Amino acid sequence: MGINKKRIGIVAVILVVCAGLGSAGYLFFNMYEENGLLGNEIDSLEQSLGITKTYLENTRRDNTSLTELLGNERGTNEILSKNLEDQFSKNVALESQVVSISGMVQDISGTVGTLQKLSQTDKELLKKYSKVYFLSENYIPSRLVFLERTYLLDASVPKQIHAGLEPFLQDMMRSASSTGIDLKIASAYRSFDEQMSVKTGYKMLYGSGANQFSADQGYSEHQLGTTLDFTTPKLKILSTQFDKDAAYAWLLENAYRFGFVLSYPKGNSYYQYEPWHWRFVGVGLATKLHGEGKYFYDLTQREIDNYLISIFDR
Numbered sequence: 001m002g003i004n005k006k007r008i009g010i011v012a013v014i015l016v017v018c019a020g021l022g023s024a025g026y027l028f029f030n031m032y033e034e035n036g037l038l039g040n041e042i043d044s045l046e047q048s049l050g051i052t053k054t055y056l057e058n059t060r061r062d063n064t065s066l067t068e069l070l071g072n073e074r075g076t077n078e079i080l081s082k083n084l085e086d087q088f089s090k091n092v093a094l095e096s097q098v099v100s101i102s103g104m105v106q107d108i109s110g111t112v113g114t115l116q117k118l119s120q121t122d123k124e125l126l127k128k129y130s131k132v133y134f135l136s137e138n139y140i141p142s143r144l145v146f147l148e149r150t151y152l153l154d155a156s157v158p159k160q161i162h163a164g165l166e167p168f169l170q171d172m173m174r175s176a177s178s179t180g181i182d183l184k185i186a187s188a189y190r191s192f193d194e195q196m197s198v199k200t201g202y203k204m205l206y207g208s209g210a211n212q213f214s215a216d217q218g219y220s221e222h223q224l225g226t227t228l229d230f231t232t233p234k235l236k237i238l239s240t241q242f243d244k245d246a247a248y249a250w251l252l253e254n255a256y257r258f259g260f261v262l263s264y265p266k267g268n269s270y271y272q273y274e275p276w277h278w279r280f281v282g283v284g285l286a287t288k289l290h291g292e293g294k295y296f297y298d299l300t301q302r303e304i305d306n307y308l309i310s311i312f313d314r
C-alpha cells in the first residue's frame, strides 16, 4: 500500500508537471504567434510613418520654397511700392510746382490786369479840387450819357453825366422813390465854359460873393461829370433849406451805398456849405467814409487814390 501510494503520487506529480509544461508551451506558442502579428503591424505602421514623414518633408520643402517665393515677391512688392511712393511724391512735387507756377502766372496776369485797368481809369475822377489843384479847361469825361428826364427838376433842359455812374444813379433814384423820397437833379455835368457862364451869372446876381457860391471854373467837381446837385420838386432851388428835407436825411443815410458822398459839409474849409452837392466816388470809398464818419476832403490824396481802380465796381 505504501509503495502504490508513492507511485500514484509521483505519477500525479509528473502528470501535473506535464500538464503545466503543456499549457505553458501552449501559452508560449500563442504569445509567440501574437508577437509575430504585432510585429507585422508595427512594420506596416513604421512604413506608413515613413511615408508620412517623407510626405511631411516634401510638404515642408514645398512650404520653404513657397515662403522663399513669397519673400521674393514681397521684396519685389516693396521695391514696387517704394517706386510708387517715389513717383507719388515726385508727382506731388510737380503738382505743387504747377500750382505755384500757375499762381505766379495768375499773379502776373492779375498785376497786368490791374495795371491795365488802372491805366484805363480816369485819374481825375478821384482828385480833390481846390484852389491849388484844378482841372484843365480841356478836360471832358471819357463818355457822357443823358440823364433820364424823370430825374430832372427841369425836364426841358437835358443834362449829362459820366456814363460810368449811370447804373449807380439809377439804383439810387429807384431806391429813393421806393421809400417815398422825391429827389430831383438840378445840375449835373458842366463843361469848363458852362461853369464860367454859371459863375458870371451868379456874379451878376450876387456880386463878387459868387466866387464862394459857385466854384470857379477849373476846379468845379461838376466838370468831372460825376457830381450832381439835388433838390426836391417842393423846394425847386438849390438851397441850404434842402438839409431840412427828408430827401437830404435819406441821402445822408443811403447815398454811400450807391457810391455818392457829400462834398462840402457844414464848416468845411473848401467851399461854402452845399447840402445839395453830391459827388460819386465809388461804393468802396463812399462806404469807408460813411463808416468812419469822414468826408472826401478829410482824406489825403494818397489814401483816396487806392480806391480809383475800383471806382465803378459794384
Ligand SMILES: [Zn+2]
Binding pocket: 187, 222, 227, 228, 229, 276, 277, 278
Ligand atoms: Zn454842385
